Amino acid sequence: MDTRKKASLKEYNTFGIDVQALDLTSVTSVPELQRILQEKDPSELFIIGGGSNMLLTQNIDKYAVHINMKGYAIVDLPCGENEILLKVAGGENWHDFVLYCIDNNYGGVENLSLIPGNVGTAPIQNIGAYGVELKDVFYECEAVSRADGTLKTFSLKDCMFGYRDSVFKTTLKDQYVITSVTFRLTTKEHTIKTAYGAIATTLQEQKIVAPTIKNVSDAVIKIRQAKLPDPKKIGNSGSFFKNPVISTTDFSELYKKYPEIPHYPVGSDQIKVPGGWLIEQAGFKGKRYGDAGVHDKQALVLVNHGNATGEEIWDLALRIQEEVKTKFGLVIIPEVNVF
Numbered sequence: 566m567d568t569r570k571k572a573s574l575k576e577y578n579t580f581g582i583d584v585q586a587l588d589l590t591s592v593t594s595v596p597e598l599q600r601i602l603q604e605k606d607p608s609e610l611f612i613i614g615g616g617s618n619m620l621l622t623q624n625i626d627k628y629a630v631h632i633n634m635k636g637y638a639i640v641d642l643p644c645g646e647n648e649i650l651l652k653v654a655g656g657e658n659w660h661d662f663v664l665y666c667i668d669n670n671y672g673g674v675e676n677l678s679l680i681p682g683n684v685g686t687a688p689i690q691n692i693g694a695y696g697v698e699l700k701d702v703f704y705e706c707e708a709v710s711r712a713d714g715t716l717k718t719f720s721l722k723d724c725m726f727g728y729r730d731s732v733f734k735t736t737l738k739d740q741y742v743i744t745s746v747t748f749r750l751t752t753k754e755h756t757i758k759t760a761y762g763a764i765a766t767t768l769q770e771q772k773i774v775a776p777t778i779k780n781v782s783d784a785v786i787k788i789r790q791a792k793l794p795d796p797k798k799i800g801n802s803g804s805f806f807k808n809p810v811i812s813t814t815d816f817s818e819l820y821k822k823y824p825e826i827p828h829y830p831v832g833s834d835q836i837k838v839p840g841g842w843l844i845e846q847a848g849f850k851g852k853r854y855g856d857a858g859v860h861d862k863q864a865l866v867l868v869n870h871g872n873a874t875g876e877e878i879w880d881l882a883l884r885i886q887e888e889v890k891t892k893f894g895l896v897i898i899p900e901v902n903v904f
Contacts, residue, residue, distance in 0.1 A: 566601075567591050577631060578616035579681055581800035582875045586611055586629035593633050593656070595707075595744050599714040601630055607711040611904075612742050615658065615683035617802050618690060619902045620882075622875035632656050632685055632742065637665065640704075640747055647754050650704055652747045655685025659692075667779050672755030673702040673748065675782040676764075679789045681796055681803050685743040689733040690900060691726045695785055696761030700726035704749045708733075708741035717741070728831075729807050729900055757781060763788050792862040800869030801860070805882060806897040808840045808865075819893065840889075840897045841865040847888040857881045879903055 572589035575581055592598045601610070611627040633656040640650035649671060653662055663678050665671075676697035680687075688706055692699050703726070706719050725732040733741060755778050759765045767784040768776050776784075794801050811819075816836040820826060823846075829837045844850060844864035851861035856873035859881070860866035867878055882899060889897050 566593075566597050572629065574613070574616075574621060574625065574629060577613050577629070578619055578621055579796035579800060579802050580620055580869050580875065580878065581796075582621045582869065582873075582878075584621045584624045584875065586625040586627060589629040589631060591631040591633045593635070595634070595709060595716060598630070598632070598709055598742060598744065599716075601628075602709065602711060602714040607739075610711070612711075614655065614686035615681060617682035617796070618686060618900065619904060620802065620875050620878060621904050622879050623904070625904065632683070632744070634685075634744055637662075644749060645751075647751050649750050649752050650747055651750055652745055653684045655683060655742075655744045655746065657684045658682075659684055659687055663782065666750060667782050670752065670778070672751040672778045673697075674750070675778040676758055676761075676785055678782045678785040679793075684746050688724060688726075688731055688743060688746060690729045691724075691731050693729070694789075695764055696758050698726070700724070702748045702750060704747040706743050706746045708743045711740055711742060716744070728810060759784075793866060794860055794862075794868060800873075801866050802901050804840075804863075804865040804900055805867040806840045806844070806865055806885075807900050808837050809843075809895050809897055810835050810837045811895065812836075819895075823893075838895065839865075843889045843893055843895065843897065844885055847885065847892050849885055849888070854881055859885070875903075 568588055568590040570588045572586055573583055574586055575583040605628060609627055611625050611629045613629055613631045634654040635656050636654040638652045640652050642650055644650050659682050660679050662684050663674050666674050676695040680692055680694060687699050703721050707716055709716055757776055764784050767787055773780050810831050813834050813836055827839050827842055831837050841864040849859045850864040852859050855877060856870040857877040858868050858870055860868050867882060886897055889895060
Protein backbone atom coordinates (compact mmCIF):
# COMPACT_ATOMS: atom_id res chain seq x y z
CA MET A 566 0.00 0.00 0.00
CA ASP A 567 1.17 3.49 -0.87
CA THR A 568 0.12 6.33 1.47
CA ARG A 569 0.64 10.06 0.97
CA LYS A 570 -0.02 12.69 3.65
CA LYS A 571 -2.06 15.85 2.94
CA ALA A 572 -2.72 14.55 -0.54
CA SER A 573 -4.41 16.51 -3.33
CA LEU A 574 -7.37 14.72 -4.89
CA LYS A 575 -7.19 16.70 -8.15
CA GLU A 576 -5.99 13.68 -10.16
CA TYR A 577 -8.61 11.44 -8.56
CA ASN A 578 -11.77 13.26 -9.65
CA THR A 579 -12.71 13.89 -13.27
CA PHE A 580 -13.84 17.46 -12.54
CA GLY A 581 -10.21 18.18 -11.64
CA ILE A 582 -11.16 19.92 -8.39
CA ASP A 583 -8.09 20.59 -6.25
CA VAL A 584 -9.01 19.70 -2.68
CA GLN A 585 -7.03 17.81 -0.05
CA ALA A 586 -7.62 14.74 2.10
CA LEU A 587 -5.82 13.96 5.36
CA ASP A 588 -3.94 11.29 3.46
CA LEU A 589 -4.40 9.04 0.43
CA THR A 590 -3.83 5.29 0.32
CA SER A 591 -4.03 3.19 -2.85
CA VAL A 592 -5.16 -0.40 -2.21
CA THR A 593 -4.54 -3.17 -4.74
CA SER A 594 -6.18 -6.13 -3.00
CA VAL A 595 -9.14 -7.03 -0.81
CA PRO A 596 -6.91 -7.89 2.20
CA GLU A 597 -5.30 -4.43 2.00
CA LEU A 598 -8.73 -2.81 2.05
CA GLN A 599 -9.86 -5.01 4.93
CA ARG A 600 -6.74 -4.05 6.91
CA ILE A 601 -7.53 -0.35 6.56
CA LEU A 602 -11.14 -0.94 7.57
CA GLN A 603 -9.93 -2.72 10.69
CA GLU A 604 -7.54 0.11 11.57
CA LYS A 605 -9.88 3.04 10.92
CA ASP A 606 -13.44 3.86 11.84
CA PRO A 607 -15.63 3.78 8.68
CA SER A 608 -16.66 7.38 9.30
CA GLU A 609 -13.00 8.42 8.97
CA LEU A 610 -12.62 7.02 5.45
CA PHE A 611 -13.35 8.54 2.04
CA ILE A 612 -13.51 5.88 -0.67
CA ILE A 613 -12.47 6.83 -4.23
CA GLY A 614 -13.01 4.77 -7.36
CA GLY A 615 -12.66 6.33 -10.80
CA GLY A 616 -13.66 9.74 -9.48
CA SER A 617 -16.17 10.25 -12.29
CA ASN A 618 -19.33 10.46 -10.24
CA MET A 619 -18.49 13.02 -7.59
CA LEU A 620 -18.17 16.74 -7.10
CA LEU A 621 -15.81 17.86 -4.34
CA THR A 622 -16.86 21.21 -2.89
CA GLN A 623 -14.42 21.36 0.05
CA ASN A 624 -11.35 19.72 1.57
CA ILE A 625 -12.06 16.20 2.77
CA ASP A 626 -11.29 15.87 6.48
CA LYS A 627 -10.93 12.12 6.13
CA TYR A 628 -8.46 9.43 5.06
CA ALA A 629 -8.91 8.81 1.34
CA VAL A 630 -8.72 5.23 0.06
CA HIS A 631 -8.27 4.73 -3.68
CA ILE A 632 -9.65 1.38 -4.93
CA ASN A 633 -6.97 0.20 -7.36
CA MET A 634 -7.57 -3.57 -7.69
CA LYS A 635 -6.85 -4.89 -11.19
CA GLY A 636 -7.52 -8.07 -13.14
CA TYR A 637 -9.88 -10.24 -15.18
CA ALA A 638 -10.88 -13.86 -14.60
CA ILE A 639 -13.31 -16.27 -16.26
CA VAL A 640 -15.65 -17.75 -13.64
CA ASP A 641 -16.26 -21.49 -13.92
CA LEU A 642 -19.99 -21.54 -13.18
CA PRO A 643 -22.92 -22.80 -15.30
CA CYS A 644 -24.21 -20.27 -17.80
CA GLY A 645 -25.77 -20.23 -21.26
CA GLU A 646 -24.27 -22.08 -24.21
CA ASN A 647 -23.20 -18.84 -25.87
CA GLU A 648 -22.26 -17.04 -22.66
CA ILE A 649 -19.34 -16.47 -20.35
CA LEU A 650 -19.06 -15.14 -16.81
CA LEU A 651 -16.22 -12.64 -16.52
CA LYS A 652 -15.09 -11.38 -13.11
CA VAL A 653 -13.51 -7.93 -13.26
CA ALA A 654 -11.64 -6.19 -10.44
CA GLY A 655 -13.22 -3.00 -9.15
CA GLY A 656 -10.24 -0.79 -9.96
CA GLU A 657 -10.28 -1.51 -13.69
CA ASN A 658 -11.20 1.47 -15.85
CA TRP A 659 -14.68 0.96 -17.30
CA HIS A 660 -13.86 1.84 -20.91
CA ASP A 661 -10.70 -0.29 -20.81
CA PHE A 662 -12.92 -3.16 -19.68
CA VAL A 663 -15.28 -2.57 -22.63
CA LEU A 664 -12.33 -2.59 -25.05
CA TYR A 665 -11.08 -5.80 -23.42
CA CYS A 666 -14.47 -7.37 -24.14
CA ILE A 667 -14.40 -6.19 -27.76
CA ASP A 668 -10.90 -7.61 -28.24
CA ASN A 669 -12.03 -10.97 -26.84
CA ASN A 670 -15.39 -11.02 -28.67
CA TYR A 671 -17.44 -10.79 -25.47
CA GLY A 672 -20.74 -9.08 -26.24
CA GLY A 673 -23.10 -7.05 -24.09
CA VAL A 674 -21.26 -3.91 -23.02
CA GLU A 675 -20.40 -2.38 -26.40
CA ASN A 676 -23.19 0.21 -26.09
CA LEU A 677 -21.59 1.35 -22.83
CA SER A 678 -18.32 2.42 -24.48
CA LEU A 679 -16.48 5.53 -23.29
CA ILE A 680 -18.41 5.96 -20.04
CA PRO A 681 -16.00 7.46 -17.49
CA GLY A 682 -15.24 5.78 -14.18
CA ASN A 683 -14.23 2.37 -12.87
CA VAL A 684 -15.89 -1.03 -12.86
CA GLY A 685 -16.38 -1.06 -9.09
CA THR A 686 -18.48 2.09 -9.05
CA ALA A 687 -20.56 1.21 -12.13
CA PRO A 688 -23.21 -0.83 -10.24
CA ILE A 689 -23.83 1.93 -7.72
CA GLN A 690 -25.82 4.01 -10.17
CA ASN A 691 -26.54 1.24 -12.66
CA ILE A 692 -24.76 3.07 -15.47
CA GLY A 693 -26.45 3.06 -18.83
CA ALA A 694 -26.34 4.46 -22.36
CA TYR A 695 -27.84 3.87 -25.80
CA GLY A 696 -30.48 1.38 -24.71
CA VAL A 697 -28.32 -0.73 -22.39
CA GLU A 698 -27.88 -0.63 -18.62
CA LEU A 699 -25.35 -2.39 -16.42
CA LYS A 700 -28.10 -4.58 -14.96
CA ASP A 701 -28.59 -6.15 -18.41
CA VAL A 702 -25.17 -7.83 -18.20
CA PHE A 703 -24.75 -8.04 -14.42
CA TYR A 704 -24.36 -11.45 -12.73
CA GLU A 705 -23.06 -10.59 -9.25
CA CYS A 706 -20.61 -8.40 -7.39
CA GLU A 707 -18.41 -8.75 -4.35
CA ALA A 708 -18.24 -5.97 -1.79
CA VAL A 709 -16.47 -5.40 1.50
CA SER A 710 -18.51 -4.16 4.46
CA ARG A 711 -17.17 -0.87 5.77
CA ALA A 712 -18.42 -1.79 9.25
CA ASP A 713 -16.58 -5.07 9.80
CA GLY A 714 -14.50 -5.79 6.68
CA THR A 715 -16.38 -8.94 5.68
CA LEU A 716 -16.67 -9.82 2.00
CA LYS A 717 -20.21 -10.33 0.73
CA THR A 718 -21.61 -11.38 -2.65
CA PHE A 719 -24.60 -9.50 -4.08
CA SER A 720 -26.79 -11.10 -6.74
CA LEU A 721 -28.72 -9.24 -9.42
CA LYS A 722 -31.82 -9.36 -7.24
CA ASP A 723 -29.92 -8.15 -4.18
CA CYS A 724 -28.77 -5.00 -5.99
CA MET A 725 -32.32 -3.77 -6.66
CA PHE A 726 -31.29 -1.92 -9.80
CA GLY A 727 -33.43 0.95 -11.06
CA TYR A 728 -32.92 3.87 -13.40
CA ARG A 729 -29.46 5.16 -12.37
CA ASP A 730 -30.11 3.58 -9.01
CA SER A 731 -29.29 0.56 -6.86
CA VAL A 732 -29.34 -0.61 -3.27
CA PHE A 733 -25.86 0.93 -2.93
CA LYS A 734 -27.41 4.39 -3.39
CA THR A 735 -30.35 3.78 -1.07
CA THR A 736 -30.58 1.40 1.90
CA LEU A 737 -26.92 0.38 1.72
CA LYS A 738 -25.47 3.78 0.83
CA ASP A 739 -21.87 4.12 2.09
CA GLN A 740 -22.01 0.70 3.74
CA TYR A 741 -20.03 -1.36 1.20
CA VAL A 742 -17.06 -1.02 -1.14
CA ILE A 743 -17.47 -3.00 -4.36
CA THR A 744 -14.25 -4.87 -5.10
CA SER A 745 -15.25 -6.89 -8.17
CA VAL A 746 -18.12 -7.30 -10.61
CA THR A 747 -18.99 -10.47 -12.54
CA PHE A 748 -20.66 -9.97 -15.91
CA ARG A 749 -22.72 -12.36 -18.03
CA LEU A 750 -21.51 -11.78 -21.58
CA THR A 751 -22.14 -13.46 -24.92
CA THR A 752 -19.39 -15.24 -26.85
CA LYS A 753 -21.25 -15.55 -30.15
CA GLU A 754 -24.65 -14.80 -31.66
CA HIS A 755 -24.48 -11.41 -29.98
CA THR A 756 -27.60 -9.30 -29.60
CA ILE A 757 -26.79 -6.12 -31.50
CA LYS A 758 -28.68 -3.08 -30.24
CA THR A 759 -28.68 -0.11 -32.60
CA ALA A 760 -32.15 1.40 -32.19
CA TYR A 761 -31.30 3.96 -29.52
CA GLY A 762 -29.83 7.37 -30.28
CA ALA A 763 -27.76 7.90 -33.40
CA ILE A 764 -26.14 4.45 -33.57
CA ALA A 765 -28.13 3.25 -36.58
CA THR A 766 -27.56 6.51 -38.46
CA THR A 767 -23.84 6.42 -37.75
CA LEU A 768 -23.59 2.83 -39.00
CA GLN A 769 -25.55 3.72 -42.13
CA GLU A 770 -23.18 6.58 -42.85
CA GLN A 771 -20.35 4.06 -42.69
CA LYS A 772 -22.30 1.70 -44.97
CA ILE A 773 -22.29 -1.04 -42.32
CA VAL A 774 -25.35 -3.28 -42.76
CA ALA A 775 -24.40 -6.22 -40.51
CA PRO A 776 -22.70 -4.56 -37.53
CA THR A 777 -20.43 -6.41 -35.12
CA ILE A 778 -20.01 -5.52 -31.46
CA LYS A 779 -16.88 -3.59 -32.46
CA ASN A 780 -18.85 -1.63 -35.05
CA VAL A 781 -21.40 -0.68 -32.38
CA SER A 782 -18.66 0.27 -29.92
CA ASP A 783 -16.89 2.39 -32.53
CA ALA A 784 -20.17 4.12 -33.40
CA VAL A 785 -20.91 4.89 -29.74
CA ILE A 786 -17.40 6.23 -29.25
CA LYS A 787 -17.76 8.46 -32.31
CA ILE A 788 -21.12 9.79 -31.11
CA ARG A 789 -19.93 10.41 -27.55
CA GLN A 790 -16.71 12.10 -28.67
CA ALA A 791 -18.73 14.42 -30.91
CA LYS A 792 -20.94 15.70 -28.12
CA LEU A 793 -19.24 14.92 -24.80
CA PRO A 794 -16.01 16.50 -23.53
CA ASP A 795 -12.95 14.42 -22.65
CA PRO A 796 -12.31 14.75 -18.86
CA LYS A 797 -8.58 14.73 -19.63
CA LYS A 798 -9.04 17.95 -21.59
CA ILE A 799 -11.81 19.69 -19.67
CA GLY A 800 -13.05 18.68 -16.24
CA ASN A 801 -16.47 17.04 -16.11
CA SER A 802 -18.31 14.01 -14.77
CA GLY A 803 -20.34 13.14 -17.84
CA SER A 804 -24.06 13.67 -17.35
CA PHE A 805 -24.48 15.73 -14.20
CA PHE A 806 -28.25 15.27 -13.98
CA LYS A 807 -30.59 12.33 -14.48
CA ASN A 808 -33.17 12.50 -17.26
CA PRO A 809 -36.48 12.96 -15.42
CA VAL A 810 -39.02 10.15 -15.71
CA ILE A 811 -42.63 11.28 -15.24
CA SER A 812 -46.10 9.77 -15.50
CA THR A 813 -47.90 9.75 -18.83
CA THR A 814 -50.56 11.98 -17.25
CA ASP A 815 -48.04 14.62 -16.22
CA PHE A 816 -46.35 14.38 -19.61
CA SER A 817 -49.66 14.97 -21.41
CA GLU A 818 -50.03 18.29 -19.64
CA LEU A 819 -46.42 19.22 -20.43
CA TYR A 820 -46.86 18.22 -24.07
CA LYS A 821 -49.82 20.56 -24.48
CA LYS A 822 -47.54 23.47 -23.63
CA TYR A 823 -44.39 22.17 -25.36
CA PRO A 824 -45.45 19.94 -28.29
CA GLU A 825 -41.86 19.89 -29.58
CA ILE A 826 -40.53 18.26 -26.39
CA PRO A 827 -38.57 15.06 -27.10
CA HIS A 828 -39.61 12.03 -25.06
CA TYR A 829 -39.17 8.27 -24.70
CA PRO A 830 -41.62 5.75 -23.20
CA VAL A 831 -40.54 3.90 -20.07
CA GLY A 832 -42.82 0.94 -19.60
CA SER A 833 -46.54 1.49 -20.11
CA ASP A 834 -47.18 4.45 -17.85
CA GLN A 835 -44.05 6.59 -17.69
CA ILE A 836 -42.16 8.93 -20.02
CA LYS A 837 -38.49 9.91 -19.97
CA VAL A 838 -37.77 13.53 -20.88
CA PRO A 839 -34.19 14.43 -21.94
CA GLY A 840 -32.75 16.63 -19.21
CA GLY A 841 -30.34 18.20 -21.67
CA TRP A 842 -33.26 19.56 -23.70
CA LEU A 843 -34.83 21.04 -20.57
CA ILE A 844 -31.57 22.72 -19.57
CA GLU A 845 -31.03 24.04 -23.10
CA GLN A 846 -34.55 25.47 -23.23
CA ALA A 847 -33.90 27.15 -19.88
CA GLY A 848 -31.02 29.00 -21.58
CA PHE A 849 -27.96 27.38 -20.05
CA LYS A 850 -26.40 25.41 -22.91
CA GLY A 851 -22.86 26.65 -23.58
CA LYS A 852 -23.04 29.29 -20.83
CA ARG A 853 -20.00 30.01 -18.70
CA TYR A 854 -19.85 31.60 -15.27
CA GLY A 855 -16.20 32.14 -14.49
CA ASP A 856 -14.62 28.71 -14.99
CA ALA A 857 -17.84 26.84 -14.18
CA GLY A 858 -19.99 26.18 -17.20
CA VAL A 859 -22.41 24.08 -19.23
CA HIS A 860 -21.05 22.16 -22.20
CA ASP A 861 -21.88 23.71 -25.56
CA LYS A 862 -22.81 20.39 -27.20
CA GLN A 863 -24.58 18.55 -24.37
CA ALA A 864 -26.34 20.62 -21.73
CA LEU A 865 -26.53 17.71 -19.27
CA VAL A 866 -22.78 18.07 -18.79
CA LEU A 867 -21.37 20.66 -16.40
CA VAL A 868 -17.71 21.50 -16.95
CA ASN A 869 -14.69 22.98 -15.23
CA HIS A 870 -12.96 25.27 -17.71
CA GLY A 871 -9.83 25.30 -15.59
CA ASN A 872 -9.91 26.61 -12.06
CA ALA A 873 -13.52 26.41 -10.97
CA THR A 874 -14.10 25.31 -7.42
CA GLY A 875 -16.52 22.54 -6.62
CA GLU A 876 -18.68 25.07 -4.81
CA GLU A 877 -18.93 27.22 -7.96
CA ILE A 878 -20.01 24.23 -10.04
CA TRP A 879 -22.55 23.21 -7.41
CA ASP A 880 -23.97 26.76 -7.29
CA LEU A 881 -24.45 26.55 -11.06
CA ALA A 882 -26.17 23.17 -10.72
CA LEU A 883 -28.61 24.59 -8.16
CA ARG A 884 -29.34 27.55 -10.41
CA ILE A 885 -30.09 25.21 -13.31
CA GLN A 886 -32.38 23.09 -11.13
CA GLU A 887 -34.32 26.17 -10.05
CA GLU A 888 -34.77 27.51 -13.59
CA VAL A 889 -35.90 24.14 -14.99
CA LYS A 890 -38.40 23.71 -12.18
CA THR A 891 -39.74 27.22 -12.71
CA LYS A 892 -40.09 26.80 -16.48
CA PHE A 893 -41.30 23.19 -16.72
CA GLY A 894 -42.40 22.21 -13.23
CA LEU A 895 -39.90 19.33 -13.30
CA VAL A 896 -37.14 18.56 -10.82
CA ILE A 897 -33.89 17.36 -12.37
CA ILE A 898 -31.87 15.32 -9.90
CA PRO A 899 -28.04 15.17 -9.95
CA GLU A 900 -26.43 11.85 -10.82
CA VAL A 901 -23.18 12.84 -9.11
CA ASN A 902 -22.45 12.61 -5.41
CA VAL A 903 -21.67 15.98 -3.88
CA PHE A 904 -19.21 16.23 -1.00
